[in-house]
Amino acid sequence: xxxxxxxxxxxxxxxxxxxxxxxxxxxxxxxxxxxxxxxxxxxxxxxxxxxxxxxxxxxxxxxxxxxxxxxxxxxxxxxxxxxxxxxxxxxxxxxxxxxxxxxxxxxxxxxxxxxxxxxxxxxxxxxxxxxxxxxxxxxxxxxxxxxxxxxxxxxxxxxxxxxxxxxxxxxxxxxxxxxxxxxxxxxxxxxxxxxxxxxxxxxxxxxxxxxxxxxxxxxxxxxxxxxxxxxxxxxxxxxxxxxxxxxxxxxxxxxxxxxxxxxxxxxxxxxxxxxxxxx
Ligand code: C2E
Ligand code: CA
Ligand code: CA
Ligand code: CA
Numbered sequence: 001x002x003x004x005x006x007x008x009x010x011x012x013x014x015x016x017x018x019x020x021x022x023x024x025x026x027x028x029x030x031x032x033x034x035x036x037x038x039x040x041x042x043x044x045x046x047x048x049x050x051x052x053x054x055x056x057x058x059x060x061x062x063x064x065x066x067x068x069x070x071x072x073x074x075x076x077x078x079x080x081x082x083x084x085x086x087x088x089x090x091x092x093x094x095x096x097x098x099x100x101x102x103x104x105x106x107x108x109x110x111x112x113x114x115x116x117x118x119x120x121x122x123x124x125x126x127x128x129x130x131x132x133x134x135x136x137x138x139x140x141x142x143x144x145x146x147x148x149x150x151x152x153x154x155x156x157x158x159x160x161x162x163x164x165x166x167x168x169x170x171x172x173x174x175x176x177x178x179x180x181x182x183x184x185x186x187x188x189x190x191x192x193x194x195x196x197x198x199x200x201x202x203x204x205x206x207x208x209x210x211x212x213x214x215x216x217x218x219x220x221x222x223x224x225x226x227x228x229x230x231x232x233x234x235x236x237x238x239x240x241x242x243x244x245x246x247x248x249x250x251x252x253x254x255x256x257x258x259x260x261x262x263x264x265x266x267x268x269x270x271x272x273x274x275x276x277x278x279x
Contacts, residue, residue: 027083029065030076034088038064041096042263045272046115046234046256049248054273056113056147058256059097060263061089081119090122091131097146098139100266105140115147115177120154124161129168136172143173147198150176152184159193166194177234182222191229199226203237206257210242216250223251 033039043057063071080086097114104112122128136143148169154162166176177198181187182205191199201222209216219235226233235247238257247253261272 023079026076026079027085030080030083030085033063033065034085034092038066039089039092040064040265041093043114043266043269044256044263045260045269046113046254047260049244049255050252052276054112054276055254056115057269058115058117058149058263059093060117061093062263077119081121086119086122087125087127090118090128093117094131094135098135098141101141101145102139110142110145113145113147113175115149117149117179120151120157123148123150123154123165124158129165132169132172132174144175147175147177149179149200151179152181152186152190155184155186155190155193163193166196170195177232180236182218191225196231198232198234200234200236200256201253203257206235206237206243206247207239209246210240216246219247220250223247223253226253227251 040062041059042062043059045054046056046058047053048055061073061077063073063076065071077086080089093116097116101114104110118128135141150162169176175197176194177200178190178194178196179200180202181199183202184190190196199222201219205215205219205222207215209219223233232254233251234254234256236256238244238247238255238259240259243257244255244259247255264272
């Protein structure tokens with residue numbers, strides 16, 4: 001028995017060392033990736049369900065790893081979070097968005113929005129707001145065109161700071177959106193306390209909306225609630241024409257998902273946009 005426990009300990013230690021080694025290497029390559037600009041913001045269109053027009057883009061980060069190819073956010077954000085690299089990564093994302101908005105402005109386009117994802121930890125950090133203020137000074141961009149997506153867990157982290165932060169950002173004109181709405185525990189609590197402008201209904205409620213009456217009713221009640229509170233509502237993960245049709249019947253949400261387009265490189269957004277304008 002003793003030997004067994006000792007073996008388990010050795011195995012455990014080996015595994016830990018292995019995991020720590022991996023994390024260490026990933027951290028190093030993340031740092032290098034930032035220095036060498038290996039990240040790219042892909043964009044996914046958001047479409048008005050009434051007019052069919054493009055109203056904005058959500059930026060989703062990709063990492064062009066020199067050896068491993070394109071890495072999805074799910075494979076590196078957790079480590080970025082635990083190492084604090086989420087701060088420089090988040091700031092990089094913000095600057096990308098400002099750059100893009102300024103380019104549009106130069107081309108006379110000043111109504112489209114860009115949504116970005118900000119981790120709770122970064123959103124609550126003291127450096128977050130000053131960074132946005134600096135960007136507003138540096139770039140010729142209206143704050144209204146930037147939508148900051150946060151998740152319900154900012155409320156769990158620090159309700160008071162989160163509330164103050166949202167109010168302060170509002171005075172500049174930035175829009176705040178609650179991502180993955182409905183998946184947390186405190187959806188209503190959140191709406192009661194946070195003066196946000198938009199909610200995004202999580203894909204899990206949209207997925208089986210055509211077969212599952214309950215999902216459909218949940219989606220409808222979230223849309224109704226959003227309308228009553230005068231909030232914009234975005235449905236994520238729309239994949240089929242049937243889903244679109246039902247969502248149009250039960251409300252007038254903004255739609256986003258593979259049915260319209262996967263997230264794509266900026267050049268491809270331009271082509272996509274030209275093509276959809278012509279239909
Ligand atoms: P999210 O913000 O909920 O983004 C939606 C995810 O669903 C994206 O995955 C998107 O590619 C995917 N998606 C969009 N439409 C569809 C659809 O019709 N069907 C299906 N099955 N999936 C769809 P992605 O790009 O892998 O991002 C995963 C998560 O990583 C995001 O979830 C977000 O939480 C986080 N993330 C992405 N980019 C950033 C970033 O720049 N900063 C931070 N902090 N987090 C990010
Ligand atoms: Ca999002
Ligand atoms: Ca989401
Ligand atoms: Ca998510």
